[in-house]
Amino acid sequence: MTDRYAVIGNPIGHSKSPRIHALFAAQTGQDISYQAILAEKDGFAAAISAFVAAGEGPARGANVTLPFKEEAFRLATRRTARAAAAGAVNTLSFEAGAMIGDNTDGAGLVRDLKHNLGCDPGGRRILLLGAGGAARGVILPLLLENPAELLIANRTEETAARLALEFSRLPGCAVAVKPDSTGFANLAGRQFDLVINATSAGLSGAVLPLPTSSFGPRCVAYEMVYGRETAFMAQARAAGARVADGLGMLVEQAAEAFFVWRGVRPHTAPVLAALKGN
Ligand code: NAP
Numbered sequence: 001m002t003d004r005y006a007v008i009g010n011p012i013g014h015s016k017s018p019r020i021h022a023l024f025a026a027q028t029g030q031d032i033s034y035q036a037i038l039a040e041k042d043g044f045a046a047a048i049s050a051f052v053a054a055g056e057g058p059a060r061g062a063n064v065t066l067p068f069k070e071e072a073f074r075l076a077t078r079r080t081a082r083a084a085a086a087g088a089v090n091t092l093s094f095e096a097g098a099m100i101g102d103n104t105d106g107a108g109l110v111r112d113l114k115h116n117l118g119c120d121p122g123g124r125r126i127l128l129l130g131a132g133g134a135a136r137g138v139i140l141p142l143l144l145e146n147p148a149e150l151l152i153a154n155r156t157e158e159t160a161a162r163l164a165l166e167f168s169r170l171p172g173c174a175v176a177v178k179p180d181s182t183g184f185a186n187l188a189g190r191q192f193d194l195v196i197n198a199t200s201a202g203l204s205g206a207v208l209p210l211p212t213s214s215f216g217p218r219c220v221a222y223e224m225v226y227g228r229e230t231a232f233m234a235q236a237r238a239a240g241a242r243v244a245d246g247l248g249m250l251v252e253q254a255a256e257a258f259f260v261w262r263g264v265r266p267h268t269a270p271v272l273a274a275l276k277g278n
Pocket of ligand 1: 130154206247
């Protein structure tokens with residue numbers, strides 16, 4: 001019987017996850033199916049139940065995307081440490097009546113930076129823009145790489161401050177660097193080696209009020225949004241930074257989920273190349 005997987009979100013029509021997982025399965029010889037499921041805004045739990053109940057083979061897991069990552073966190077019967085730190089779940093595994101919640105977004109970002117872009121966060125001065133779910137998911141994995149500094153800047157400064165405080169007090173987590181926070185207005189004169197845009201400003205075309213000085217010499221600018229040239233990418237290019245979009249993160253977080261489910265780590269380079277091809 002073919003093991004079944006799905007991605008659940010709203011909207012979902014744009015999702016590249018079915019294609020990515022089909023390519024992973026073909027490459028690794030795994031017998032799985034993977035479908036996209038559109039859930040009503042108040043129907044996430046019902047969509048999960050229906051997915052588990054229906055179909056030929058056993059339902060083994062699901063990816064969760066906007067706007068259900070927090071609900072998936074609450075619904076999970078067990079959570080991994082990285083999901084607990086993120087407060088959000090993007091990967092569910094169904095095992096003997098249990099629903100295990102994991103979060104592979106941060107691992108995906110770090111892997112894309114290190115393996116695909118040759119940008120090790122270790123020792124770098126990192127500026128993280130945004131304090132929503134995506135920012136929350138990547139803070140612990142970034143801190144575990146031992147950056148020289150991690151500054152969180154957000155339009156709503158209090159949200160960044162709350163996030164920095166929370167992550168500087170993580171129980172049982174020995175990280176050398178405590179994150180700090182600020183508003184955009186206080187960035188003038190400060191320089192960074194890695195600037196990560198985890199805001200959704202790129203989706204609306206909004207321009208972030210970033211000083212050019214934020215992009216230090218040989219700076220890498222990482223935009224989590226993919227599939228379009230955002231204002232942040234244009235700003236970073238103009239300031240001389242090396243720019244990457246979030247397609248690599250998308251593929252790497254999927255590879256991490258595939259590894260969690262199947263115990264096999266797929267090669268991501270050919271999949272990334274296939275997605276860039278069209
Ligand atoms: P979210 O929870 O809604 O948070 C949105 C963040 O963006 C908040 O910090 C918000 O600031 C900020 N923001 C929104 N509009 C802004 C503007 N015009 N100017 C300045 N700041 C603005 O969303 P999320 O889940 O964190 O997702 C953020 C982005 O990451 C999305 O575009 C998503 O597609 C992308 N993402 C990509 C991947 C990937 O695999 N590549 C994975 C996860 C997420 P306030 O607090 O002030 O509202």
